[in-house]
Amino acid sequence: AQSVSQHNHHVILSEAASLELGCNYSYGGTVNLFWYVQYPGQHLQLLLKYFSGDPLVKGIKGFEAEFIKSKFSFNLRKPSVQWSDTAEYFCAVIPRSQGNLIFGKGTKLSVKP
Amino acid sequence: ETGVTQTPRHLVMGMTNKKSLKCEQHLGHNAMYWYKQSAKKPLELMFVYSLEERVENNSVPSRFSPECPNSSHLFLHLHTLQPEDSALYLCASSQDARGPDTQYFGPGTRLTVL
Numbered sequence: 594a595q596s597v598s599q600h601n602h603h604v605i606l607s608e609a610a611s612l613e614l615g616c617n618y619s620y621g622g623t624v625n626l627f628w629y630v631q632y633p634g635q636h637l638q639l640l641l642k643y644f645s646g647d648p649l650v651k652g653i654k655g656f657e658a659e660f661i662k663s664k665f666s667f668n669l670r671k672p673s674v675q676w677s678d679t680a681e682y683f684c685a686v687i688p689r690s691q692g693n694l695i696f697g698k699g700t701k702l703s704v705k706p
Numbered sequence: 707e708t709g710v711t712q713t714p715r716h717l718v719m720g721m722t723n724k725k726s727l728k729c730e731q732h733l734g735h736n737a738m739y740w741y742k743q744s745a746k747k748p749l750e751l752m753f754v755y756s757l758e759e760r761v762e763n764n765s766v767p768s769r770f771s772p773e774c775p776n777s778s779h780l781f782l783h784l785h786t787l788q789p790e791d792s793a794l795y796l797c798a799s800s801q802d803a804r805g806p807d808t809q810y811f812g813p814g815t816r817l818t819v820l
Contacts, residue, residue: 597748625806636710637796637811644806683749687806693762694739694809696749 595620597686599697606674607705614669614700616684623689626667628658631699632680640682643667654678676706709733710812712797718818719787727782727815729797735810737803738780740772743794743814755780756803787819 600615618624628640641652648660658669667684684697710731719725731738740752754762755774769791771783780797794814800807 602746627808629811636813637798639808639810642808685749689806693751693754694749698746698748 595686595688595695597684597695597697599682599684599700601700602698603701603703605703605705608676609673610704612669612671612674612678612702614682614684614702616667616669616697618665618667618684618686618695620665620686620688625687625689626658626660627685627687627694628652628656628667628669629683629685630680631683637683640669674702674704676704678702679704709810710797710799712795712812712815714815715813716816716818718820719784720820721787721789723787724783724785726784727795727797727817729780729782729812731778731780731797731799731810731812733799733810735799735801736777737800737807738774738777739798739800739803739809740770740780740782741796741798741811743796749796753782754803761803784817787817789819792817792819 596619598617626643629637630640631637641650643650643660651657656671660667681699681701683699686695713728737756742750752766753772758774769786773781796814797812798809800809
């Protein structure tokens with residue numbers, strides 16, 4: 594079955610630290626990739642997405658992600674986190690052959706001021 | 707962001723109650739979705755509607771009954787639920803259910819079943 598793995602359940606960082614959240618998916622075909630963020634008490638929001646083209650995509654609030662097809666990975670990065678980045682981050686994949694969005698379990702990020 | 711709205715935001719119900727969750731999208735999309743978000747589990751797709759027609763039902767128990775009267779509104783009717791059904795229920799919409807489009811989510815309804 595298709596699945597999405599997020600390696601870290603909870604990440605704790607200090608402000609200004611660099612962030613990398615891992616995401617791997619299991620599907621051999623062409624996919625569209627997404628990172629969503631859920632701030633405390635708020636709804637899921639799209640952070641960035643990759644459909645095609647440059648595998649390094651930039652999203653809102655200084656986030657970026659790199660699609661490495663050979664590794665089936667789509668890791669999320671930010672060079673310097675802020676306290677306001679405290680949230681839960683979800684990686685998601687849609688195999689192009691069918692339109693169902695498959696989510697990872699999420700990674701909770703806590704940024705200490 | 708008010709593209710997808712959900713009511714109520716919180717709901718507490720007994721196992722014998724009947725209640726309904728409502729979702730409305732203001733984005734002109736053709737597809738709408740219900741997801742269940744439980745602690746420490748990935749979001750689970752429950753139902754998919756495309757142009758008011760159900761196109762997917764991921765083996766959801768019959769105590770959950772969806773209704774899509776038009777492309778802007780989606781309901782989830784609940785009856786005789788179990789405590790393990792307590793979760794955050796999310797509604798989403800996208801332009802087209804048949805393509806790999808971006809989905810936009812509502813704020814969710816936090817459901818507690820006593």
